[in-house]
Amino acid sequence: MDWRAVTFDWNRVRAFLVTAEEGSLSAAARALGLAQPTLGRQVEALERELGVALFERTGRGLLLTPAGHDLLGHARAMGDGAGALALSAAGQTDALDGEVAVSVSDIDAVCLLPPILERLHATHPGIRVEIVVDNLLSDLRRQEADIAIRNVRPTEGDLVATRLRDAAARFYAASTLLERLGRPEVPAGFAGAPCVEIDRTGAARALLAARGFPVEAMRFPWRTSHFVTGWELVRRGMAIGVVDDRIGDAEPGVERILPALDPVPFPVWLTAHRDMRRSRRLRAVWDSLAEGLS
Template structure:
C-alpha cells in the first residue's frame, strides 16, 4: 500500500526512533512499512489481534506476522499478552502516540481524496443490566446514533457481569466500582430504588396500605436468597418466605408482573415514577436503596476514538442524574 504521509508525522516517527527508544540496530537501517505500522496501530486500538484482524479485514495470523515483523525491525516488543488481550509495553505506548499521528495524516489524505468527512466509525459494545438497558440506555443510544451514525452499537443486556479484560464488552455500566488497576471507572449517576405496586393491586390493599396490609401482600424477588425480604424487614415490615410466591431472575419479567398486579417489587424511581400503571409505596421518607452506577472501560481503550466518544457521550447524557 502506497500512501503519502505528512513530513511532520514522518519526522516525529524518526525522532522517537532516535531519542525515545533504545534499539539493537541503527535506526537509519529501518525501512518504514506503513502496513506494519498500521497493523500495530489498529491492534493497539482494538486491544487484541482477533479484533484488529476483523477490523482490518484480514486473517489473524497475517496481522500477527506484520506486528511481529515491526517488532523485529525496531528491536523491542510492542505488546505483552494479558489473558485473551494484549497490553502495550512502555515502549509501545511511546510509539503509539506518533504512529497515531501518522494514521491520522493517512486518514485525512484518504478522506480528502474521496471527499468524505472525518467521521468516527466502527463497533462499540456496551453491557448493562436489563432494566437499565431497556428504560434508561435506549433513549441515550437513539441520541448517539443521530449524532454519530458511523458508530454501530452492540448492547449486551444482562444482569451477569461481562469481563472487560477479556474484551467481552468495550464499556460496562456497573453498580460496583471495579478495583482492577487496568480498568477505568467514572461515576455515572446515582439512582434511588423504591417499592412499586400496580394501582389495581393497591385498591385491594387499601390506599395507602397499612403496615398490616403490606405484611400480608405478595412480593417478587430475583432468587431465593431472601435479600429483598431482609431489606424490607429492616425498613419495618415483618415478611416471611410465604410473602414471595413468585421468583424471576429477569428484572423485565418482574416489572411486567408488578404492572399486572401480581405482586409488589422494587425498582429505580426513574422507571417506576414514569409508569402510569403503578404507584410508589413509601415505607419511610428514605429510599429503599441508593446505588451509585459506574461507567467502566479498559484503560487501553482510551486510545480508541470511537470508544472514547461513546464513553464521554454517556457521561454527558447522564449528567442530569448526578446527585
C-alpha cells in the same frame, strides 16, 4: 526467546482458560458462543499438543488436574496479553466509524438506554453499538464488552471508572394491586401482599424487613434474576417489586408504595479499560452514556 518456535493455537488456550473459569464445557461454550463439541475438541487438542491431561471428567463436571492448575496462571497471562494487544490496537485508530460493545443490565437496556443510543446515532451515525445484556459483570479485560454500566466499583487495576450518580430504588406496586390491598398506610398493612424476589439471596426480603414490613406474613410467589420479568409482574399488578425510581416513576399505572419510605441507594458506575481514552469511537460512546445516565 525465539517467538518463531512458539506454535500454540490461541483458540485452544482460550478454550482451556474459559472452561477452567466456568467449570464446565457447556458453560464455557455459552460464554464463547461456540458449540460444546467444538470447544471440547479444542481442549482435547491442547491436551494432545502439551502431552498432559488438563481436566478430570467427573459426574459433576470438570476438575483441573495438577498439571491444569500449574498451567492455568500461564493461560491467564496469555489471555490478559491477548486482550491488551487487541485493546491497544483498537486504541490506535482515530476513526469514529465502527463497533462498540456496551454491557448493561436488562432493565436499563430496555428502559434507560434507547433514548441515549438514539441521540448518539444522530450525532455519530457510523458508530454501531452492540448491546450486551448481562445482569452479571462482563469481563472487560477479556473484551466481553468495551464499556460497562455497573452498580459496583471495579477493582481491576487496568480499568477506569466514573461514578455517574447515586441512584435510588424504591418499592412499587400497580394501582390495581394497591386498591385490592386496601391502600395500606403503614408497612404492617402489607401482610399477605405478594412480592417478587430479585434473586436467590433473599435481598428483597431483607430490604423490606429493614423498612418495617412484616416479611414473614407476606407472600413471595415469584422469583427471578431477570429484572425486566420482575418489573412486568409489578406492572401487571401481580406483585410488589423494587426498581430504580427513574424507571418506576415514569411508568403509568404504577405507584411508589408508602412514598415516605427510605429509598434503596445504589451507585451507577461507567467502566472501561484504561486504553479507552485512546480511541475516539469509545470516548464518543462513553461521553454519550455519561451524559445520559448522570
